[in-house]
Structures are given as structure tokens and as C-alpha cells.
Amino acid sequence: MNAEFERLTLPIDGAFTISRGSKSEVETVVVRVSDDGGQTGVGAAAPDPHYGETADTVEAVLPDLLDVVEEVDDPLALDRIERRLERTVRDNPAARAAVSVACHDLATRRLGVPLYRYLGLDADRAPPTSYTVPIDDPDAMGEKAADVVEAGYEILKVKLGTDRDRARMEAVREAAPEATIRVDANEAWTPPEAVRKSEWLADLGVEFVEQPVPAENPAGLRQVHERSALPVAADESCVTLPDVPAVADRVDVVNLKLMKCGGVREAVRMVHAARAHGLEVMLGCMVESTASIAAACHLAPLVDYVDLDGALLLAEDAYEGPSYDGGTLAVPDRPGTGVRPV
Ligand SMILES: [Mg+2]
Numbered sequence: 001m002n003a004e005f006e007r008l009t010l011p012i013d014g015a016f017t018i019s020r021g022s023k024s025e026v027e028t029v030v031v032r033v034s035d036d037g038g039q040t041g042v043g044a045a046a047p048d049p050h051y052g053e054t055a056d057t058v059e060a061v062l063p064d065l066l067d068v069v070e071e072v073d074d075p076l077a078l079d080r081i082e083r084r085l086e087r088t089v090r091d092n093p094a095a096r097a098a099v100s101v102a103c104h105d106l107a108t109r110r111l112g113v114p115l116y117r118y119l120g121l122d123a124d125r126a127p128p129t130s131y132t133v134p135i136d137d138p139d140a141m142g143e144k145a146a147d148v149v150e151a152g153y154e155i156l157k158v159k160l161g162t163d164r165d166r167a168r169m170e171a172v173r174e175a176a177p178e179a180t181i182r183v184d185a186n187e188a189w190t191p192p193e194a195v196r197k198s199e200w201l202a203d204l205g206v207e208f209v210e211q212p213v214p215a216e217n218p219a220g221l222r223q224v225h226e227r228s229a230l231p232v233a234a235d236e237s238c239v240t241l242p243d244v245p246a247v248a249d250r251v252d253v254v255n256l257k258l259m260k261c262g263g264v265r266e267a268v269r270m271v272h273a274a275r276a277h278g279l280e281v282m283l284g285c286m287v288e289s290t291a292s293i294a295a296a297c298h299l300a301p302l303v304d305y306v307d308l309d310g311a312l313l314l315a316e317d318a319y320e321g322p323s324y325d326g327g328t329l330a331v332p333d334r335p336g337t338g339v340r341p342v
């Protein structure tokens with residue numbers, strides 16, 4: 001077996017602004033793992049500085065991670081590979097996720113089945129994905145929402161958490177009166193503010209609110225959960241498996257991401273752990289290439305809510321695979337994750 005990686009800068013279609021800041025491009029590191037028969041599996045890291053990773057840190061640890069794959073030298077030994085990746089670099093989940101996705105792609109290409117079939121899942125059960133409306137002027141957010149609905153999407157994820165939250169949200173609701181709307185504050189509110197805002201968000205027909213308060217304030221999250229007019233989801237508060245029981249009595253939904261938890265198998269474990277704690281599950285992503293999101297699309301039949309629009313937000317991508325017609329996910333019916341270079 002051998003492996004290689006390549007850093008790419010992908011432009012975002014417009015600006016992507018959330019409460020923490022704005023960006024117009026993303027850096028990704030594509031990983032390719034090949035066996036001796038010439039089959040190649042593809043994955044990618046979408047490092048998020050919020051979780052301590054950059055393209056530089058990913059490139060720094062990938063040689064050690066890819067050494068693990070070559071040492072194990074068995075593309076089907078996915079459990080052993082993921083365990084040893086985690087022992088080798090405990091942090092750097094996006095770097096580990098890239099290798100995990102590439103190995104799952106290679107293994108299932110060798111087996112001749114799509115990843116979802118290998119996992120025994122029914123592709124038709126994947127919930128439709130939401131489409132993100134980033135923070136912008138209220139009018140621009142309304143126009144964006146109208147465009148997205150016009151394109152056939154029925155679920156919007158609206159970013160809030162700066163000033164004029166209510167004006168922005170009202171503009172979106174006016175432009176998309178029928179859409180299902182989820183709100184993500186990305187940790188921006190205080191607990192009393194989150195409780196107060198939940199009242200008018202509920203009046204505007206919002207389904208639930210994601211990460212209203214900082215992850216560093218678990219008591220505040222509990223307070224919001226107890227008093228909020230809306231169900232509450234954890235994203236920044238639920239990163240790895242031990243976080244699932246920790247947030248179970250203070251949220252209703254957990255948003256899991258390959259780039260936070262570090263691998264396909266770990267993500268599946270988190271889904272089942274969340275279910276055991278009575279939580280609903282969302283599968284999310286960063287703004288990231290199809291090379292990594294494709295694997296998450298194969299896991300979508302396991303969850304209640306899907307937020308896998310990260311590749312749709314790019315102006316250019318290096319890989320193609322799943323289709324998103326009006327939010328309905330369809331993974332390619334070919335072996336592996338089904339990604340191909342554009
Ligand atoms: Mg979020």
C-alpha cells in the first residue's frame with residue numbers, strides 16, 4: 001500500500017459568515033491511499049481553527065498517520081487502522097478523518113460495494129439536507145433564502161449571533177414562508193439572551209436552535225435547555241464520544257461531524273451512543289470538499305437531521321459524487337464513497 005496527500009485551496013461561492021467571523025475560501029488536504037492492485041481511496045481534511053487545526057497542522061501529522069496505514073497493510077482492517085490513528089495523534093481529528101475516509105473508500109472499492117451498502121444501510125432513509133444561509137444584511141439573507149427555496153430546498157439553516165438577529169431572521173422568514181428553518185448561533189448568546197430570543201424564534205416557526213451559548217458554559221446550556229421555547233442542539237459542545245453523555249441532559253439534538261470526531265467508525269459509535277441517551281442526531285460538516293462529505297452522505301440514513309451542504313457552498317470543488325437535488329441526498333451507486341475527480 002502507499003499513500004499521498006495534496007493541499008488545495010477551494011473558493012467559497014460568496015462569503016461564508018457566522019458569528020465567529022467570515023471566510024471566502026477553505027484549505028483542504030486531500031489524502032489518497034492506494035493498494036498494490038492499483039485501487040485508490042480518497043478522503044480529505046477540512047481543518048477548523050476553532051478546534052485547533054489548520055492545513056499546516058494536518059500536513060504536519062499526515063506522514064505519521066499514513067505510516068500507520070502502510071504498517072497495518074490491510075485495507076479491510078478499518079477498526080485497527082482507526083484505533084491506531086487515534087493512538088498516533090490524539091488531537092487532529094480532521095487529519096485522522098481524512099485518512100479514515102480514504103481507507104473506507106479503498107476498502108469498499110475493493111469489496112465492490114458502496115459504503116452505505118457495506119454498513120448495511122438503506123440509502124432511501126437519508127433525511128434531506130438543510131442549506132445554510134450565512135450572516136449578511138437582512139435583505140441579502142432574505143434574497144439568499146428565496147434563491148435557495150427557488151432551487152428546491154425546503155430546509156434552511158440560518159446563521160445568527162451578531163447584531164440585528166431579529167431583523168435578519170424576519171427577512172428570511174418573509175422570503176421563505178413555508179421553509180423549515182433551523183437556527184445556529186455558533187455560541188454567540190448569553191443564556192438569558194438565548195432564552196429570550198427563543199420566544200420570537202418560536203413565533204417565527206423555527207424548528208430548533210443550535211449551540212446558542214459557548215461550549216465553555218455547560219451550566220448555561222442546561223439553563224437554556226430548561227427554559228427555551230425551542231429544542232436545543234449541541235455542535236461545539238459535542239465533539240467526541242465522551243461529550244455525548246456529558247450533554248445528554250442539557251440538549252435535545254447532537255450535531256456530529258467527521259471532522260470533529262476523527263473517523264467514520266467513531267461517528268457511527270457516536271450516533272448509537274446518542275440514541276442510547278435519548279438524543280436525536282444531526283450529521284453536519286464544515287465548508288468542505290465532496291472528497292470528505294461523500295462519506296458522511298453514506299452515513300446519513302442513520303440520523304434524524306442532515307446538514308451536509310458544505311460542498312454546495314463552494315464555487316469550485318476538486319471532486320464530485322453525491323447529488324443534492326432539492327436537498328434530497330443521492331450517493332452514486334458505485335463502489336466506495338463514489339467520489340471522482342472533477
Ligand atoms: Mg453548528
